[in-house]
Amino acid sequence: MSVRVVARIRPLLKLELDKDTIVTAESQGNEAPSSPTVVRIPNPRNESESFSFQFNSVYDNEATQQQIFDQEVKPTVKHLFNGFDVTIFAYGVTGTGKTHTMRGGKSLADRGVIPRLLSAIYRQNRKIEKDAAGATQVEVAMSYYEIYNDKVFDLFEPPEKRTPAGLPIRDNHGKSVVVGLTERPCTTLKEFEQLYDQANINRSTSATKLNAHSSRSHAILCVKVTQTTETTVRVSTVSAIDLAGSEDNRRTDNNKERLVESSSINKSLFVLAQCVEAISRKQSRIPYRESKMTRILSLGQNNGLTLMILNLAPVRSYHLDTLSSLNFANRTKKIEVAEVENEPAFRLPAKPLAASITGPNIQRQPLRPLAAASNAKIHATDHKLGDKPAKEFSVYSDRNSGGRSSNMPHQNQSSRRTEPHKRPADSITFSSRPSKVGRPNGSRAAPSEPTLSKASIEALIAQRIDEKLAEKALQDTAAAAPALPDELQKRLDALEQRIEEKEDGRGEGLQFLLMAKQHQARNEDASALRMFQLAQPFFPTNDKLRNKMKALEDRIRAKRDAEKASETKPEPKLAPLTAPSTILSLPTSAPAPVHIDLSVPVAKKPAKAKKPVYVDPPSDAEDDDFAPAPDAHHDASYASDDSFHYKPKAARKQTKLKAKKVLIFRDETSLFPNPSNTSSLPPGEQSPRTTHLLRIINSRDVTQIRALKGVGAKKADAIVSCLIEMEEEEVRDLESLALLKGVGGRTVENMRLGLAV
Numbered sequence: 050m051s052v053r054v055v056a057r058i059r060p061l062l063k064l065e066l067d068k069d070t071i072v073t074a075e076s077q078g079n080e081a082p083s084s085p086t087v088v089r090i091p092n093p094r095n096e097s098e099s100f101s102f103q104f105n106s107v108y109d110n111e112a113t114q115q116q117i118f119d120q121e122v123k124p125t126v127k128h129l130f131n132g133f134d135v136t137i138f139a140y141g142v143t144g145t146g147k148t149h150t151m152r153g154g155k156s157l158a159d160r161g162v163i164p165r166l167l168s169a170i171y172r173q174n175r176k177i178e179k180d181a182a183g184a185t186q187v188e189v190a191m192s193y194y195e196i197y198n199d200k201v202f203d204l205f206e207p208p209e210k211r212t213p214a215g216l217p218i219r220d221n222h223g224k225s226v227v228v229g230l231t232e233r234p235c236t237t238l239k240e241f242e243q244l245y246d247q248a249n250i251n252r253s254t255s256a257t258k259l260n261a262h263s264s265r266s267h268a269i270l271c272v273k274v275t276q277t278t279e280t281t282v283r284v285s286t287v288s289a290i291d292l293a294g295s296e297d298n299r300r301t302d303n304n305k306e307r308l309v310e311s312s313s314i315n316k317s318l319f320v321l322a323q324c325v326e327a328i329s330r331k332q333s334r335i336p337y338r339e340s341k342m343t344r345i346l347s348l349g350q351n352n353g354l355t356l357m358i359l360n361l362a363p364v365r366s367y368h369l370d371t372l373s374s375l376n377f378a379n380r381t382k383k384i385e386v387a388e389v390e391n392e393p394a395f396r397l398p399a400k401p402l403a404a405s406i407t408g409p410n411i412q413r414q415p416l417r418p419l420a421a422a423s424n425a426k427i428h429a430t431d432h433k434l435g436d437k438p439a440k441e442f443s444v445y446s447d448r449n450s451g452g453r454s455s456n457m458p459h460q461n462q463s464s465r466r467t468e469p470h471k472r473p474a475d476s477i478t479f480s481s482r483p484s485k486v487g488r489p490n491g492s493r494a495a496p497s498e499p500t501l502s503k504a505s506i507e508a509l510i511a512q513r514i515d516e517k518l519a520e521k522a523l524q525d526t527a528a529a530a531p532a533l534p535d536e537l538q539k540r541l542d543a544l545e546q547r548i549e550e551k552e553d554g555r556g557e558g559l560q561f562l563l564m565a566k567q568h569q570a571r572n573e574d575a576s577a578l579r580m581f582q583l584a585q586p587f588f589p590t591n592d593k594l595r596n597k598m599k600a601l602e603d604r605i606r607a608k609r610d611a612e613k614a615s616e617t618k619p620e621p622k623l624a625p626l627t628a629p630s631t632i633l634s635l636p637t638s639a640p641a642p643v644h645i646d647l648s649v650p651v652a653k654k655p656a657k658a659k660k661p662v663y664v665d666p667p668s669d670a671e672d673d674d675f676a677p678a679p680d681a682h683h684d685a686s687y688a689s690d691d692s693f694h695y696k697p698k699a700a701r702k703q704t705k706l707k708a709k710k711v712l713i714f715r716d717e718t719s720l721f722p723n724p725s726n727t728s729s730l731p732p733g734e735q736s737p738r739t740t741h742l743l744r745i746i747n748s749r750d751v752t753q754i755r756a757l758k759g760v761g762a763k764k765a766d767a768i769v770s771c772l773i774e775m776e777e778e779e780v781r782d783l784e785s786l787a788l789l790k791g792v793g794g795r796t797v798e799n800m801r802l803g804l805a806v
């Protein structure tokens with residue numbers, strides 16, 4: 050089942066004008082006008098054209114909180130009680146209404162998804178308990194934390210109690226767990242509201258130019274529902290995540306502190322975009338570990354149901370940001386999530402345990418440490434050799450009873466997983482699936498005679514199991530299967546550990562170092578160098594770092610020289626350097642994730658595309674995330690989900706080519722057959738033509754860029770988007786230009802050819 054993606058366009062704010070509205074919700078074909086599924090937005094380059102994006106549902110500025118909840122969130126409650134984990138997250142640029150959607154206001158009508166969700170959970174609790182005449186008990190507990198500047202902080206703890214390094218995240222069989230998180234039982238809606246309101250005071254928010262109450266952190270609320278019957282315990286978790294919004298710092302006027310926050314937010318969102326990109330390209334390595342938020346969100350790795358609410362501002366000032374968000378959402382909706390329910394665990398015979406915990410012992414149960422460790426959960430470890438470990442959603446506490454049962458020797462150990470359950474992409478509600486409860490072993494199912502109340506025994510059992518699981522989780526961290534060679538993994542872990550523990554501002558620098566090393570491990574020299582360069586300001590006096598950079602520069606230069614030397618023919622004009630695809634730069638202020646695709650096809654392109662057709666491009670097709678409408682008569686087909694991707698007909702074959710080479714340009718050689726044009730250029734110097742071309746590119750002026758030979762509206766927009774991602778960075782040479790998304794070697798050739806200098 051795919052991630053369900055719905056878009057919500059917020060109303061105009063006080064200072065926004067109706068005439069600036071550019072984002073609209075539309076119905077497609079025979080859909081009811083009241084249930085739009087398409088977001089339409091003009092092409093920033095040519096407003097007579099428009100882009101349209103289809104999602105599971107689209108809500109316009111008149112949609113109420115009640116509507117969003119009833120149509121999107123309420124149906125998930127049933128699934129939660131059937132044992133499915135649910136993840137709901139709000140994504141969007143700063144000031145687009147994520148917090149309004151998730152938390153909302155104080156009045157009844159204004160309440161957001163989270164309070165309404167809790168209200169529905171308690172209502173369902175009461176119903177279940179009533180229907181079962183007390184035979185089933187339901188307990189609700191929650192943890193709430195934020196990721197601020199890439200550190201995890203418990204929102205149930207006041208800020209003064211925080212350690213600067215925050216709470217660590219540990220891996221346990223591919224699942225990330227936050228260690229030391231408080232989990233609060235919460236029996237009534239009123240109790241929840243008190244806890245939630247208090248915790249929200251602890252959340253990091255500040256005024257920025259774009260939002261008077263801007264969230265400076267990603268906030269993650271986990272609500273754990275435990276259903277206990279005479280014989281079974283079933284745990285499932287709903288996670289409601291209010292992500293911080295991406296920010297274009299040229300618009301925010303952020304001060305230093307806000308800038309640091311902003312760059313951390315943007316970085317994590319950039320990594321999220323990279324993860325989504327890697328998933329959609331079916332890459333074996335998904336860079337989850339490069340930010341805490343992505344580690345915790347584990348998009349595409351979590352089981353259960355995932356709902357993304359894409360928040361959008363309707364106005365022109367957000368134009369490019371909105372496009373980027375829409376592109377991101379468009380990819381996210383294709384991510385498949387395994388719809389796997391949590392198995393109920395069979396309760397231990399109560400007698401022996403009760404005996405061990407009766408009397409004064411009860412008072413001595415180590416409640417606090419257990420609460421602190423409750424986020425850890427161990428999987429069943431009975432995989433057969435070669436079995437792929439079951440993917441699990443992260444962080445949340447002991448939701449999978451399979452984990453518990455593996456720790457309960459007398460229980461039925463069969464770890465059963467259900468097949469992913471498909472539902473139509475456009476269905477409004479999540480599909481229904483009855484929960485399947487296994488049968489207990491007859492010899493153990495005999496009812497016990499507890500000396501305590503059932504609820505307290507169960508609580509104590511759960512606490513004991515949590516404690517064991519937490520201990521084991523910590524022990525097992527080191528045993529988790531490394532994706533990289535042991536030695537390298539150890540060094541990365543050590544570095545990561547240092548980042549987590551770092552108390553000064555160098556944590557940011559260490560993050561860059563970590564990424565540099567990861568790139569190095571994959572032989573991605575250019576990206577590694579870039580990361581080292583980003584890290585360098587944090588360690589200005591570090592000679593070792595300087596030497597590393599120097600060595601890398603030398604290696605890259607040597608590679609280029611070797612390539613040039615080996616090039617004997619004047620044609621082809623572009624000499625490929627056999628290197629893996631690389632990342633050109635890490636934007637520190639991504640308005641929203643726009644990936645930089647460095648795959649540059651070297652095969653010859655057809656001279657001219659004649660007639661545009663819509664195709665569903667392969668995942669590695671270049672430039673597949675921008676889709677201008679070429680002609681008005683094609684407009685209707687935009688509304689179709691897969692027709693979103695536009696490619697000139699003649700270029701279709703091109704997308705099948707797998708060449709992924711980084712190009713080396715010989716300045717002017719390919720343009721001017723006269724060798725005097727090249728030999729006169731000392732190494733490292735650029736010809737006036739190249740300088741002029743780079744000046745145009747770095748102007749970021751879409752009109753100038755579009756005027757270049759071989760650059761259409763789509764390409765110009767893609768280039769400007771990439772440049773925006775690069776913030777202050779400039780494109781310094783033709784190789785870097787060819788690495789921009791949607792450019793490539795031949796485009797660079799064309800651009801240069803068309804310049805009259």
Ligand SMILES: Nc1ncnc2c1ncn2[C@@H]1O[C@H](COP(=O)(O)OP(=O)(O)OP(=O)(O)O)[C@@H](O)[C@H]1O
Nearest residue numbers: 059060143144145146147148149260263264293294
């Ligand atoms: N659907 C809506 N109806 C009315 N007001 C809204 C709506 N959505 C957002 N707003 C208003 O827009 C402003 C920004 O919303 P909000 O703070 O929720 O944005 P955000 O996306 O969470 O921003 P950030 O990422 O900076 O935290 C707030 O004043 C909020 O009340």
